[in-house]
Amino acid sequence: xxxxxxxxxxxxxxxxxxxxxxxxxxxxxxxxxxxxxxxxxxxxxxxxxxxxxxxxxxxxxxxxxxxxxxxxxxxxxxxxxxxxxxxxxxxxxxxxxxxxxxxxxxxxxxxxxxxxxxxxxxxxxxxxxxxxxxxxxxxxxxxxxxxxxxxxxxxxxxxxxxxxxxxxxxxxxxxxxxxxxxxxxxxxxxxxxxxxxxxxxxxxxxxxxxxxxxxx
Numbered sequence: 001x002x003x004x005x006x007x008x009x010x011x012x013x014x015x016x017x018x019x020x021x022x023x024x025x026x027x028x029x030x031x032x033x034x035x036x037x038x039x040x041x042x043x044x045x046x047x048x049x050x051x052x053x054x055x056x057x058x059x060x061x062x063x064x065x066x067x068x069x070x071x072x073x074x075x076x077x078x079x080x081x082x083x084x085x086x087x088x089x090x091x092x093x094x095x096x097x098x099x100x101x102x103x104x105x106x107x108x109x110x111x112x113x114x115x116x117x118x119x120x121x122x123x124x125x126x127x128x129x130x131x132x133x134x135x136x137x138x139x140x141x142x143x144x145x146x147x148x149x150x151x152x153x154x155x156x157x158x159x160x161x162x163x164x165x166x167x168x169x170x171x172x173x174x175x176x177x178x179x180x181x182x183x184x185x186x187x188x189x190x191x192x193x194x195x196x197x198x199x200x201x202x203x204x205x206x207x208x209x210x211x212x213x214x215x216x
Contacts (some may be wrong), residue, residue, distance in 0.1 A: 005034050010067050011035075011206035015050050019066040023073045028184050029099035030069055034183055038059050038062065038092035048075050052202060055089050061203045062089055067182070068096070071148060071171045076141055081115040081126055081145035086160065087134050087205055091127070093122055093150055100125045105141045108209060109134050109207065135207040137163045152180050152201075153208035162194050173200045176210070 021027060038045040041058055047053070053062040055187055063071070074091070077083060079101025085094040088106035090113060097104045105129045108114040114131050123126050130138045135157065137147075142163035149157065149172035170185040180197040213216045 004034060004044075004047075005059060008035065008164075014090075015066045016069045019070060021066065021073055023076075025100050026069055026073045029072075029096045030065065032099055033092070033095045035065070035092060037097070038090040041203045054203075055113060058113070059203055060087065060089055060110065060205075061151070062092060063117055067173075067200055067202070068093060068150075070198065071173075071182055072096060072100070072184070074171045075144050075146040075169050077150060082084075082141070082143075083148065084138055084141070084144045084160070084163065085148050085150070087135070087150040088117055088129075089113050089150060091129075093119045093148055094127050095121065095124065097148065098124060101145065101172065102126070104128070104146075105138045105213045106132060107131055107132060107138050113209050127206040130162075133207060134205055135159055141149065146170070148203070149173070149208075150193055151203060151205035151208075154210035155208055157208055173202045 008031050012027055036044040039047045050064055052064050058112050077100050078101045081102050083097045083102040083104050085106045088094050094104045094106035106127055107130050109214055137160045141176040143165040145165055145168050147170040164187040168187045172185040173180050182198050182200040184195045186193045
């Protein structure tokens with residue numbers, strides 16, 4: 001049987017640290033949270049591979065550890081801040097954000113995934129699970145200091161950006177297929193700065209799909 005505690009240590013040392021993840025609270029959170037609890041049943045032994053994991057037939061996915069860690073690090077979350085975790089799946093990223101010290105709202109549109117997240121996050125008082133359209137965010141708990149999107153967006157997630165506080169940060173993978181990049185948005189008043197961070201690949205979230213161009 002796989003030693004999951006050892007697998008977590010190896011993930012932190014051999015995947016995260018070698019991919020420019022150096023924020024100590026982020027590294028500690030990834031070593032503390034048992035990733036194997038948040039994958040589909042029967043896939044536990046694949047939890048720590050350096051790949052995106054599919055979360056069942058919906059096409060949704062759990063970002064690879066080093067990708068997620070870089071995205072979380074870019075948010076620079078401080079204890080006590082509020083965070084929105086969009087497309088939470090089974091809740092792994094929400095658990096990471098809470099471990100760092102955030103008060104988390106975890107948004108999910110898929111009822112089956114939400115039920116799985118509710119089971120896995122039972123007893124986590126700092127995480128509130130919400131069902132609803134991903135592109136609409138969770139305005140009832142806004143504004144947020146940080147927003148994390150667990151999937152690729154093809155269009156600017158304006159409704160989510162509008163739910164940031166002044167100075168708030170949003171990180172997502174944005175773009176088309178191989179041209180996508182992890183991107184950090186920062187709000188300054190009514191303006192939003194955007195900075196590409198690194199090349200990244202994640203399955204697209206249908207709620208943020210670009211409209212198809214018509215050909216004549």
